[in-house]
Amino acid sequence: SSFGKIRVEGPDAERLLNHVCGNDMSVPVGKIVYTQFLNENGGIEADVTVTRLSETAFIVVTPAATRLADQTRLAAHAGDLRVTVTDATAAxxxxxxxxxxxxxxxxxxxxxxxxxxxxxxxxxxxxxxxxxxxxxxxxxxxxxxxxxxxxxxxxxxxxxxxxxxxxxxLGPTLVGMHAMDSLRIEKAFRHFGHDITPEDHVIDAGLGFAVKTDKPGFIGRDAVLRRKEAGPEMRMVQFLLTDPEPLLYHNEPILKDGEFVGYTSSGAYGHALGAAVGMGYVPAAIAAEDHGWEIEVAGTRVAARASLRPMYDPRSERMRA
Missing domain, CATH: 3.30.1360.120 (Probable tRNA modification gtpase trme; domain 1)
Structure with missing residues (x-):
């Protein structure tokens, strides 16, 4: 699969993960937690899930492309803690x-x-x-x-x-990464390396729900609190072209009322939504406006809808059925 798997084990495994992760790792056995590794500026160093396997063992599931970086980050913060960090990807x-x-x-x-x-x-x-x-x-x-x-x-x-x-x-179909990318972007799920990076603040990315600021001592906590108090500078918006023909990839210019305001961070065709879908950061002051949006595709401006909520199944009723 395209996942890296990192086992974090030992009496201090929970303590290490609570320090590195923005979300709360003090959860029951069998619970899966969606979380980010943050830097001191609130930027996103990793986008992972952490599953508690036992009182002293967790497995961190990460994109295969960032497995080594994520494992190295965990090991670097282990210090004298009673914990081991092991690559279990091949297992x-x-x-x-x-x-x-x-x-x-x-x-x-x-x-x-x-x-x-x-x-x-x-x-x-x-x-x-x-x-x-x-x-x-x-x-x-x-x-x-x-x-x-x-x-x-x-x-x-x-x-x-x-x-x-x-x-x-049941009509099973084997699908690959491009199909997965089409499906995830319709749901406005962020993709690490495109939509979220170490330069993108977790609050601006719309992922503040996965950060528990009442938890003390995690990396980036002060930066998250400051941004929550001041409000986001940019916001991640989902775009849907009104023309079903053009395609989006990433780095297409985003325009609002004819003025350039940002670039798409990722794009793919949304087969359920019926047109190309893009993600991108725009200034927070205009992010909620529902008119005047265009995306420039190969030199042609194409009208687009914009939404801060997923256009596909916004309440996640299908996923949680």
């Missing part, structure tokens, strides 16, 4: 089962209960699949109902075959 593969029929498929391949009551969003547990075991994480980067199955490397092929056999009449 596990990830099979993502996503879509409206994913619960039906999961019920076919495992005797576990995948109802929302028994398996709520943002939790993980071990389940039987075929002749093996998988750790099922109920999370989604595509904005749909689904589970990520973390499987030991030696069992990946077998469990993949089980999934394929049981899904034959």
């Amino acid at each position: 596990e593969g990830v099979l993502a089962v996503m879509g409206p029929k994913s619960r039906d498929l999961m019920a076919r391949i495992s005797p576990a209960d995948f109802s929302s009551a028994a398996f709520p969003f943002g939790t993980a547990r071990e389940v039987e699949v075929g002749f093996g075991l998988a750790r099922a994480h109920r999370v989604s980067y595509v904005g749909e109902l689904g589970w990520e199955l973390y499987v030991s490397a030696d069992m990946c092929a077998h469990i993949f075959e089980v999934i394929q056999e049981e899904a034959h009449d």
Whole structure:
């Protein structure tokens, strides 16, 4: 998979993660926490999920491209703490089962209960699949109902075959990174390295919900408090072209009432929304305005809708169904 996996283990594992992460790591076993590693300026050094496996063990799931940087950052802050930071990427593969029929498929391949009551969003547990075991994480980067199955490397092929056999009449489709990018941008999920970087403040990025400022002593806390008090300077906005033909990639100029106000940070075609979708930062003072937006595509200005909320499933009802 395109995930890096970093195990953080030891009596002080929670303490280390609470220092490096903006969100609260003092959670029950089986809880998945979406969080960022921040720098002292409130910029985003990493965008990850952290799952508590036991009282003394966590797994940090990070983009494969930043795994080494994220592991190095954790190890650098470990100091004299009683904790080990280990790359576990090669030990596990990830099979993502996503879509409206994913619960039906999961019920076919495992005797576990995948109802929302028994398996709520943002939790993980071990389940039987075929002749093996998988750790099922109920999370989604595509904005749909689904589970990520973390499987030991030696069992990946077998469990993949089980999934394929049981899904034959459900219309399964194998998809890759471009399909995932199209789905995530419709949901306005940020992409690290494009939409969020060490230069982008977590509050401006619209990710303040994942930072718990009542937690003392984490990196970037003072910068977050200052920005919350002063208000964001820029805001991340989702754009949808009104013309279904042009494509967006990134770095296209954003215009408001004919004036340049920023660049798109990422773009892809939104098949559910019916046109190209882009993300981009604009001055906070104009971010909520719903008229006068254009994006310049190959020298041509194209009218666009703008929204601070996801245009696709803004209340996340599909993902949390």
